[in-house]
Amino acid sequence: MEQQTLTEHKGAPTSYGIYVLIWLALMALTAITAVVAGINLAAFTLVIALIIALVKSSLVVNVFMHVKYEDKIFKIFVAIAGGVLSVIFLLTFADVYFRR
Amino acid sequence: MADIALPPQDIPVVEGSYLENTGKHKGLAAWLLSTDHKRIGIMYMIMLFSFFSVGVVLGILLRLEMISPGGKLFPPQVYNALFTLHGVIMIFLFVIPGIPVTLGNFFLPLQIGARDVAFPRLNLFSFYLYIIGAAVILTALFVNGLPDTGWTFYVPYSLRTTTGVTIAVFGVFIVGFSSILTGINFLTTIHRLRAPGMTWFKMPLFVWALYATSWVQIIATPVLAITLLLIVISRVFGVGIFNAAAGGDPVLYQHLFWIYSHPAVYIMILPPMGIVSEIIATFTRRTIFGYKAIAMSSLAIAFIGYLVWGHHMFVAGMSQQADMIFSFLTFLVAIPSGIKVFNWVASMYKGSIDPQPPFLFVMAFMVLFSIGGLSGLVLGSLATDVHLTATYFVVAHFHYIIFGGGVFIFFGALHYWLPKMFGRMYDKKIASWDLLVMFIGFNLLYFPMFIMGYEGMPRRYFTYLPQFETMQHISIVGSWILVAGLIVMFVNLIHGSIKGPRVGPNPWGGTTLEWKTASPPTHENFEEEPVVIHEPYYHEEALTR
Structure with missing residues (x-):
């Protein structure tokens, strides 16, 4: 490289x-x-x-933040961070939704 | 390895090493204002081990309180403040910044054949953010008294206590930004500054570990920052985010706190795992078995590590469904950890093992980390966790993982890379015997805690039932032995770095790029930009044997 x-x-x-x-x-x-x-x-x-x-x-x-105009690698970075955030939301709601 | 045979007096002194090259500043300013990643790494090291020493002294005092039941040494409030300060210093000022900011700063550019990190000034700025954050945390000592909440700052108590929680929490908030900036810097460095020929799968495994760690730092630390800020807002403005009476949710605090703080465990342990791979490859004269599996398992640990925070909250009032999901996910993280351990063992098989001190530290790590990891599975199981949560068992498990795993490898890495950093060697015989002393001290200190915790001794209590007295005493004696070992180790390393016999560029016969430049390295790291042809652990002499 x-x-x-x-x-x-x-x-x-x-x-x-x-x-x-x-x-x-x-x-x-x-x-x-x-x-x-x-x-x-x-x-x-x-x-x-x-x-x-x-x-x-x-x-x-x-x-x-201009990600729309950036290289693919930066879009992947943002997608990874967003994906992790989604999973965190999902798991937190798994507690709150079922809590009595 | 020809240079190993040279007598120390015949090894040429390196001209223009980073230790001599002061740039445009002189004296202390040449260090404090330097943007050289190596000098910044050394400055971090001095600060981190200063805080570590304070944390150790506090730990010794906490143990001494247990010399007899009834808390005769400190009153309960002081004991609470001391274990909080011990935790805050050790976690936020020592272990989390830990290896990345010290050895990562020093060796990441060297291992990828770069002159420096991508943003050298940002690197220095991160260092000063760390110093400012630490100063703010310590200010809490003098304003309103030390926080007495434990290092986790759990609500609702952290909202009610009149101690200096707001200031301490704000200090941790600032240190968090230092961590984020370091993560951004390393990530950019690894993506953009690798030497020609160094493809992703030719990177040393320490670099892979730092890469995974940087991702965790960038994604997880902001969650801690906003959580701590919410505590400040709640305390200062009375906003009821975590207050059930005001429509808030105290359990939400624990969710937010552990969403950061569990991945933070992997910030603490992934870099040591990378170093284990480096040391094993060097001292077995073999390439790493399952290189790609180890590299990918670092990323897998970093990712799965995000999904298991709920195992800290099994008895906090979470729903049972969430308990079961988090317990299942917790067991998943054992898979990539197991992949690493099995590959390390396979790497040693039929290797030409040279049991030098760094390798012996890895052996100690294997034992201690395995005990810590297996006891983690006990805590990850719902039924047993209910019995063991908030007992000494957790304290033992955590210290086996972080101290026995992470910090022992930090020490091992100092023994591995000190000759590179200073161009001098410590006394290897003392180092080996001293490791044995520390290993014995460590196990005497922490193993009785497994037993006491199993028998019901709660953590963070200033007193205990008489039935625990013998175990407490064994543990206290262990703490003295461990500290004696630590003192000898630091004296040996410091003496070696100043007065030790000089060594050449590659005293251990390592294969990664940092061993292909001078010891200590020059300001520019390499005289010529290196070109990478082979995979990182290519032992030529092993192939021709």
């Missing part, structure tokens, strides 16, 4: 308009989370909150 040098990250520039749109989407999703928390949806409250959190984090990771 050749000795590699650390390079500036490459990729398509994101326009300020997109950043603002994403920011507005994040604010809207936060507001929806707060509203849903006040409605009694039983077990679905948590599911909806988690889905919204997933969408928000995907936007941040892909756009603000």
Whole structure:
């Protein structure tokens, strides 16, 4: 393997308009989370909150953190971390769901 | 290995070694402001072993409290504070940073043929974050008194106690960032700075172990950081995240804490496992049997290690379904650990074993780690854990794994790499006999705890029933023997690094890249960038024998 040098990250520039749109989407999703928390949806409250959190984090990771424009290896890194986090969530819920 | 035959006076002094090359700064500043990974590794080592010494003194005092029932040496509150400080120092300031920041810093670039880590300034910054975090933790000594919660800071007590939990927890939070940055640095270094020809499966197994460890550091440590921050928020602002009366969940704290702290056990043990592979390959003159299996088992341990945290909480009020899932997953982690041990033993088979001190440390590790690992299976079983949880049995198990496993190999690694770091050799005879003393002391200290724990002696109690007196005394005597051995070991190593006979580049006949450069290495590590052709444990003379 050749000795590699650390390079500036490459990729398509994101326009300020997109950043603002994403920011507005994040604010809207936060507001929806707060509203849903006040409605009694039983077990679905948590599911909806988690889905919204997933969408928000995907936007941040892909756009603000530029992972969308990065090499495959970085996407794999993020996927591994996300996968581990999912398993941690699952196992924690395995306790909370069955607890009496 | 020709240089082994040279008398010490004929071995040339290395010009421009990292010990002499001070860069643009002079004196102490040449160390404190150095971005050379080797100097940073040495600075970490000085700090870590300073904290280790404090932790050992506290451990001795904790044992002395047990000289007779009734807690005559310290009042209960002081005893609680002392075992908390012992745990916090040993876990967060010594064992977790441990091998990666010291020997990892020193040898990772050398083993992959790089000049330095990927981000040398970030490396120095990590060191200072560690120092700042440690200073903040120790500040808790003087503000509101030492925390008395144990090193786990369990709620609800950690929310109620008036001792300096907030400050100590914040200090651990800062140390965590040092750990994350080191992980990022190592991961980038391994991905980007390997020498030409060093493909993934030509990397030494210590590098594989550091790679797996770095992943754990990066993914798990933020969970601890946010958990500790939640304690601070709960204490300072009265937010009821972990308070059942306010709609919170105290068991959730234990989940969050162990989601980090169990993988942290693998931060502690994976690097030593990597070093075991290095030492075995060198002192048996053989390639490692099952190289790929050992490399992959490091990653498997790192991954499965994330899934077993619940075994710390079998009696904490978790659901029974979760108990069963976590117990099953706990047994799974024994598989990659077993793969390693069997491959190490197979590597020694028919090897030309040279029982030098580092190899003897590996032998001690095999015994102690096996006892620790097998007793872990007893604790991983639901039925027996209910009986043994929070007893001395757990204390014994943990110390066999972390001290007998991890720290003994840390010592073994110092004996292995000290000649490389300082270009000098310690007294090998003293080192070998001293290991025997430490081995005896260690087992006298901790094995009686298995028996006492099995018979119901709870941990963290300042007193005990008279029936445990004999076992307590054996354990106390063991602690004195172990400490005597530790003192001799450090004196021998320090004396050897300053006054010991000079050695050449490769005193043990090692095959990895660090043995192909000068002892001590130059500032740039290698005169020319090495090109890797063979797999890491290629013993030419063994093939021609």
